[in-house]
Amino acid sequence: MASKFLMSAPVCLIENKGNQLYVCQEALRLLSEIRQPVVVVAIVGLYRTGKSYLMNKLAGKNSGFALGSTVQANTKGIWMWCVPYPERPNQTLVLLDTEGLGDVEKGDSQNDSWIFALAVLLSSTLVYNSMGTIDQMAMNQLHYVTELTECIKSKSSTRNDSNRLEDSADFVRFFPTFIWALRDFTLQLEINGHPITEDDYLENSLKLKKGDPRETELFNLPRKCIRTFFPTRKCFVFERPTKGKNLHKLEQMQESELDSDFVEQAALFCRYVYWTSKEKTIPGGHVVTGHLLAKLVETYVETIRSGQVPCMENAVLALAEIENTAAVNDAVARYEELMKQKAKLPTATVEELLRIHAECEKEALQVFMARAFKDESRQFQVQLMKTLDQKKEEYCHKNEQESTTLCWAVLTSLSQELENNIKKGIYSQPGGHQVFVDDLKKLEQRYQQEPKKGVKAESVLQQFLCDKEHVGRAILQSDQALTSKEKEMAEAEAKAEAAERERDLQKQQQAVLEQKMEDQQRSYELNLRQLEEKMVIERNKLLAEQQQMMESKLREQDAFLKEGFKKEADRLNGEVQKLKQQNETIRKPGFIGSALGFLADGVSAVLPGALGKAANAVGNFLRKIF
Structure with a gap:
């Protein structure tokens, strides 16, 4: 469904006051x-470098984000513009224009670091906008990237390690793709007389320098990061958009x-962002x-305001x-x-109602599985099972x-006569x-012929007949046409019929209990199967994520070797x-088996009286899979 948003x-999303x-x-x-799913494109960079213009173009507009035409930074905090994603009707494009970094009037580099860190944490594509060329000054201005591990924790248990690049995979899982936009670029794209691409220029600029570690550390650190x-x-x-005297009118100028x-x-630039983000x-x-x-915005900003370092793992757990709960x-x-x-109540049988319940439960479980994530203890799935059982x-x-x-x-209608x-x-x-x-037998026959009486037909009839037993005994004892022997035989026959009806009713009640127990067993096995399917999908996604990170690290490893580092x-x-x-750990059966085990344990704790033979059924099901 296309977005109507x-x-x-x-509008201002995060105010910097x-x-x-x-x-x-x-x-x-x-x-x-x-x-809808969102694609988040954030732009960061020094103030007065034309960031807002690019964001307006991504929104398909000439104006919107304030451009500013003076030496003062115009954007304060982080501003947001949500627009329909071009040619992706099921997604929304969220554009984040950040306050210019390095504003001399602000006088607080830590505040700039938080702005940069938030842009990294919230975006799926990060655009770094700078003027001129990628030289050491440009790298020095990008010192915020070297401070990321001081402003962001990947896990709550992460130590303050002096080596900022250790366990970088934990950060890469969260971090966006990176685009460097160079404005007012006047150089020829060539190395040693050979033409190169913009990407070649960037990669060449990111090469490390050898020499005295004390001298090269400042040079190499932002590049390594x-x-x-x-x-x-x-x-x-990007070349200069127009002559200097017209820059202040950029918002009003036609292409x-x-x-x-x-x-x-x-x-x-816009096409690339649209296609690849x-x-x-x-x-x-x-x-x-x-x-x-x-929720992520709220969590991260509240953490920063409390004087703590945003933890990505904690934020994800809070989101989960x-x-x-919503799932x-x-x-x-x-x-x-x-x-x-x-x-449509009443149903003819309990079995019919349980069949309808099973169909509805299956679809409800699919709704839950599609939305739930990181329910590692299966707490919420067990809660759903308990609720649906109730x-x-x-x-x-x-x-x-x-x-x-x-x-x-x-x-009442049949017994009036x-x-x-x-x-x-x-x-x-x-x-x-x-007589x-x-x-009474004729009434019973007519009652049995009445359709759609539902699941209590026999028990209600039994109660009705029981209510009439004392009337029947009184009539029997007063009937002068019968001998004492005949009265005894008639009373014995009535008791036998009542006992038979009671036995039939108990059998029906037992059958209903067994049907409900079988339905609970079916429910548990349905939950286990759908959980296994979800875990297989999640495992494959995780392995693909891991593989992508390994390939990127192998490419960088090969590049470092070629550069001699x-x-x-x-x-x-x-x-x-x-x-x-x-x-290897993810591929082991225990990756899925432990989740199924948590579910079985949770069900046992929350619904201890369920099934009778359910414990063996669940155990056998798990053993069958693994």
């Missing part, structure tokens, strides 16, 4: 309304008034919606808690919606009530007992080996 202009960051609640509300944290990189160069090369370069995801491949992105609610709502559509019992109870009401209405005869004393005459018995190559080799070990 549309913002006519950008007095060097303190605040989330703007109205922007957060707008973002929360987006239930970019190569390590952003394995997917792209470069675009025909701008330099044609600049217009073409901007168009190529991916949905914002979190580790494991779970896609982020606008609703979830709003919110999303899994349970969505699944239950879907179950109730389907049951209202399909369950809902099933409520429907069974309501089904019985509906049937009971209907059956008594039928019996019988009741009138009792009141008139018709059966109190000699031979009246046999009473015959009339064996120490850096060895460091990357260590990370590759660690990823391989993780892959």
Whole structure:
């Protein structure tokens, strides 16, 4: 379904006031309304470098994000513009224009570092915008990338290690792709007289320098960080858009008034971003919606304001808690919606109601599985199972009530003549007992012929007949046409029939219990199968993610070796080996088996009386799989 969400202009998402960051609640509300997957493109760079112009072009507009035409930084904090994604009707493009870094009037480099870190944490594509060429000054201005591990923690247990590049894979899982946009670029793209591409220029600029470690550390560190944290990189160069005296009018100028090369370069940039930018995801491949992105914004900014370092793992766990709760609610709502559509009460049998329940439960479970993530202890899945089991019992109870009401209405209607005869004393005459018995049997036959009485038909009839036993005994004892022996035989026969009806009723009740137990076993096995399917998909996504990281690290390792930096190559080799070990663990049956085990344990704890033979069934099911 195409997105109906549309913002006519950008709004401030994160306000920077007095060097303190605040989330703007109205922007957060707008973002929360987006239930589609989002592609988040953020732009960062020094102030007065034309960042906002590129973001307006990505929005398909000439104006929107403030361009500013003075030496003062114009954008404060982080501004957001959500627009329909070109040719992707099921996604929304979220553009984030950040406050210019290095504003001399601000006088707080830490505040700039938080802005940069937030852009990295929130985006799926990060654009770094700078002026001129990639020289040492440009690298020095990009010192924020070297501070990322000081502003961001990948895991709550991460130590403050002096080696900032250790375990970079944990960061790469979260980090966006990287585009370097070079503005007012005037050099020829060539090396040693040979033409090169923009990407070649970037990669050549990222090469390390040998020499005295103390002298080369400042030179190499930002380059190593970019190569390590952003394995997917792209470069675009832009000529000056127009003559200097017209720059302040850029927002009002038509494309025909701008330099044609600049217009073409901007168009190529936009097409590349549109074609290659991916949905914002979190580790494991779970896609982020606008609703979830709003929660991430809130979590990260609150953490920064509290004086702590944002932890990506903690943020994901907080998201999972919110999303899994919503997944349970969505699944239950879907179950109730389907049951209202399909369950026409009273049903003829309990088996029919359980069949409808099973169909609705299966679809509800699919709703849950599609949205839930990182439910590692299976807490939320067990909660859903318990809730749906309770809902099933409520429907069974309501089904019985509906049937009971209907059956008594039928019996009341059919027994009017019988009741009138009792009141008139018709059966109190000699031979009246046999007439009473015959009339009662006729009533029973007519009752049995009535359709759609539901699951309580027999039990209600049994209660009705029990209620009439004392009337029958009174009529029997007063019947002067019968001898004492005949009365004893008639009473014994009536008791035998009542006992037989009671046995039949108990058998029916036992059959219902067994059907419910079988349904619970079916439910458990359904949950186990769907969990296994989900775990297989998640394992494959994780392995693909790991493989992509390994390939990028192997490419960098090979490049470092060619450049003669064996120490850096060895460091990357260590990370590759660690990823391989993780892959071996992921491929083991226990990766899935432990999740199924958690589910079985959770069910046993929450529903201890379920199934009778369920424990063996669940155990046998797990053994069958593994």
